[in-house]
Amino acid sequence: MTQERASEEKPYRRLETQALLQQIAFRHGLEAMEASENGSLAWVTSGFPVEIPIAMNLGVVYPEQAGAIIGAQKIGPAVSGYAEDLGYSQELCSYARVSIGSTEKPDEVPMGSLPTPQILLAGNNICGTVLKWYDAISEMTGAPVFLLDTPPIEKQQLPHNQEYVRHGVERLIEFIGSNFNRTLEEDRLREVAELSSRATKLWIRALEACKNKPSPLNCADRFLTMAPVVSSRGTEHCVEFYESLVAEVEERAKQGIGAIRDEKIRLLWDNIPPWHTLRFFNILASRGVVFPADTYTHAWTGNMVGTDTPSIIDEVVETYSKVYLNMGLDAKVDKMCQLIDDYDLDGFVMFSVRSCKRYSLGQLVSKEIVTERTGVPGVIIEGDMVDSRVYNAAQIETRVDALLEMLM
Amino acid sequence: MDMGVGIDVGSTTTKGVLLDSSGNILARSLMTTGASAIQAVEKTLRNISSSSNIDLNDIPVISTGYGRARVELAEKSMTEITCHSVGVHHINPDIRLLIDVGGQDAKAIRIGPSGRPEDFELNDKCSAGTGRFLEVMARVLEVSLDDLGPLALQSKTPSSISSTCTVFAESEVIGHIGAGESAADIAAGVHVSMVSKISALSKRVGVQEPVCATGGVALNPAFRHHLSNQLGVELWIPEDPQLTGALGAAVIALEKKGKKN
Ligand code: SF4
Numbered sequence: 161m162t163q164e165r166a167s168e169e170k171p172y173r174r175l176e177t178q179a180l181l182q183q184i185a186f187r188h189g190l191e192a193m194e195a196s197e198n199g200s201l202a203w204v205t206s207g208f209p210v211e212i213p214i215a216m217n218l219g220v221v222y223p224e225q226a227g228a229i230i231g232a233q234k235i236g237p238a239v240s241g242y243a244e245d246l247g248y249s250q251e252l253c254s255y256a257r258v259s260i261g262s263t264e265k266p267d268e269v270p271m272g273s274l275p276t277p278q279i280l281l282a283g284n285n286i287c288g289t290v291l292k293w294y295d296a297i298s299e300m301t302g303a304p305v306f307l308l309d310t311p312p313i314e315k316q317q318l319p320h321n322q323e324y325v326r327h328g329v330e331r332l333i334e335f336i337g338s339n340f341n342r343t344l345e346e347d348r349l350r351e352v353a354e355l356s357s358r359a360t361k362l363w364i365r366a367l368e369a370c371k372n373k374p375s376p377l378n379c380a381d382r383f384l385t386m387a388p389v390v391s392s393r394g395t396e397h398c399v400e401f402y403e404s405l406v407a408e409v410e411e412r413a414k415q416g417i418g419a420i421r422d423e424k425i426r427l428l429w430d431n432i433p434p435w436h437t438l439r440f441f442n443i444l445a446s447r448g449v450v451f452p453a454d455t456y457t458h459a460w461t462g463n464m465v466g467t468d469t470p471s472i473i474d475e476v477v478e479t480y481s482k483v484y485l486n487m488g489l490d491a492k493v494d495k496m497c498q499l500i501d502d503y504d505l506d507g508f509v510m511f512s513v514r515s516c517k518r519y520s521l522g523q524l525v526s527k528e529i530v531t532e533r534t535g536v537p538g539v540i541i542e543g544d545m546v547d548s549r550v551y552n553a554a555q556i557e558t559r560v561d562a563l564l565e566m567l568m
Numbered sequence: 569m570d571m572g573v574g575i576d577v578g579s580t581t582t583k584g585v586l587l588d589s590s591g592n593i594l595a596r597s598l599m600t601t602g603a604s605a606i607q608a609v610e611k612t613l614r615n616i617s618s619s620s621n622i623d624l625n626d627i628p629v630i631s632t633g634y635g636r637a638r639v640e641l642a643e644k645s646m647t648e649i650t651c652h653s654v655g656v657h658h659i660n661p662d663i664r665l666l667i668d669v670g671g672q673d674a675k676a677i678r679i680g681p682s683g684r685p686e687d688f689e690l691n692d693k694c695s696a697g698t699g700r701f702l703e704v705m706a707r708v709l710e711v712s713l714d715d716l717g718p719l720a721l722q723s724k725t726p727s728s729i730s731s732t733c734t735v736f737a738e739s740e741v742i743g744h745i746g747a748g749e750s751a752a753d754i755a756a757g758v759h760v761s762m763v764s765k766i767s768a769l770s771k772r773v774g775v776q777e778p779v780c781a782t783g784g785v786a787l788n789p790a791f792r793h794h795l796s797n798q799l800g801v802e803l804w805i806p807e808d809p810q811l812t813g814a815l816g817a818a819v820i821a822l823e824k825k826g827k828k829n
Contacts, residue, residue, distance in 0.1 A: 537686070
């Protein structure tokens with residue numbers, strides 16, 4: 161696992177659609193800057209019903225995505241350091257740390273500090289950390305915070321919780337309305353939701369193409385191409401991006417072209433990736449290991465894809481209450497087992513992310529249950545998505561190698 | 569006769585084994601790894617060659633352990649998890665749970681009927697539950713590491729040490745010394761605490777008998793006593809508990825040679 165081949169004969173194939181990503185990211189960045197200058201930029205958490213601020217003509221950006229970019233640039237430890245200097249603990253989510261750090265010293269973080277927000281929209285359907293994090297950003301920037309509180313779901317959402325979240329969504333519309341002096345047009349919301357749903361359905365198609373052998377996409381491909389469905393869903397150009405991704409992926413599948421050249425072992429990935437070391441997947445690719453599925457990018461398949469609820473607001477309530485991280489441990493285990501079966505996987509790697517307690521809690525138990533139910537072995541490796549200081553490559557290598565030795 | 573060499577470059581010691589195809593160990597070597605893994609490997613190979621009087625050229629080598637990538641002439645490197653399983657299986661094919669505790673890490677490995685690992689857990693992020701924990705406590709108690717186990721066995725009432733963390737446990741030990749508790753009781757408490765970490769690790773992969781303990785720490789009688797107590801099982805200890813990783817690597821080297829012929 162130690163060496164990556166340098167020649168043009170790379171063990172993995174680059175997606176052509178990846179070139180479009182840069183354009184989308186560039187465009188998204190410009191739009192955000194413009195929105196901030198016009199006084200209408202929202203920072204939103206990843207599980208937030210973004211269709212509403214978009215339909216109310218706010219620009220949106222995702223600090224978690226900015227965190228991933230900071231991680232990928234390998235400046236995570238330095239930027240977290242700016243937050244740690246302010247007194248924030250190293251135990252705090254590293255997305256939060258680099259967000260606070262880059263807000264404190266934006267000039268030090270040219271790629272990854274976000275334009276100034278005018279409103280902060282947090283949903284605790286992913287975790288409770290986001291509220292304190294957005295409170296801190298609010299103190300630093302003066303932007304007001306709105307919290308959409310979504311009680312966690314164990315099996316079914318209770319009717320009074322549904323009512324409660326519905327009330328929250330109505331308050332959100334009022335909050336944006338009174339802060340920016342505008343109203344929500346139901347037609348516009350329908351249009352945005354429709355675009356969002358089209359992008360999500362295409363994304364699901366791209367993911368499902370990975371059931372093919374060889375798999376047309378590897379983990380790192382999906383981590384990169386998920387960006388638009390996170391940050392730009394509800395827009396035309398996002399739909400266009402996924403149309404071209406699906407075309408390329410389905411063509412690969414039709415022709416039997418894999419994401420890696422010599423697929424031997426198919427594994428499941430659980431959790432956020434180590435953005436600073438995406439190379440991990442390429443090194444394994446050179447040994448014939450591909451990851452046709454992961455719980456992280458599949459978490460984005462639950463967006464607005466149309467439910468049988470009577471109104472669009474009800475659909476928002478249902479969709480955003482049921483995000484992956486807002487469900488109990490059973491739902492996570494079910495999802496892992498289902499992916500292992502559907503994608504015909506030989507084993508699984510669980511990344512225990514030091515920062516993200518919400519995603520990582522319960523992995524030890526889940527690992528046992530998943531192996532019991534599916535009969536395939538798994539391994540837990542430890543590290544962090546952004547803070548490379550707690551990522552020990554040698555120890556990770558031993559664990560993953562031992563798993564591969566069990567399979568080969 | 570075909571032969572195979574296994575080299576296990578651990579964080580504390582480097583081990584080597586030369587094995588023939590009838591399963592006889594023709595030579596063995598054990599030395600501290602020191603600052604240079606490369607030098608330790610060279611010296612190990614020289615030791616094996618001179619004590620067996622056999623030229624190692626053309627004999628396949630498999631390396632394992634944290635320094636496994638440093639063994640240049642190895643055909644292949646394998647993880648210590650696989651090698652320990654194969655090594656223990658070679659000596660005692662009945663073993664189903666292997667607990668290996670070395671200087672800097674601890675592993676619990678469930679061994680399948682074929683001798684390959686089926687599941688494993690490692691503790692390698694911190695020194696709790698490893699040989700290092702015992703080393704630190706021996707220093708605080710001013711006894712040698714070799715004497716720590718026998719001293720602990722003299723105790724009837726082990727001191728209570730609630731922390732498995734090396735740093736916190738060290739201050740607890742200092743507290744007990746200050747309170748006038750006997751060195752034997754404190755030493756016993758140290759083992760109980762350290763073993764609780766290992767038994768938790770073992771339970772995660774499932775305690776299926778017979779159980780074997782290997783690694784340098786398996787030489788410590790108090791460790792064996794308390795581990796056996798906490799797991800409620802008899803432990804089987806191979807004659808040379810530090811060599812099983814290198815032995816497994818040598819077995820794999822021979823298998824590879826067999827396949828080629
Ligand atoms: S703690 Fe986890 S879920 Fe919450 S913001 Fe951080 S990474 Fe996301």
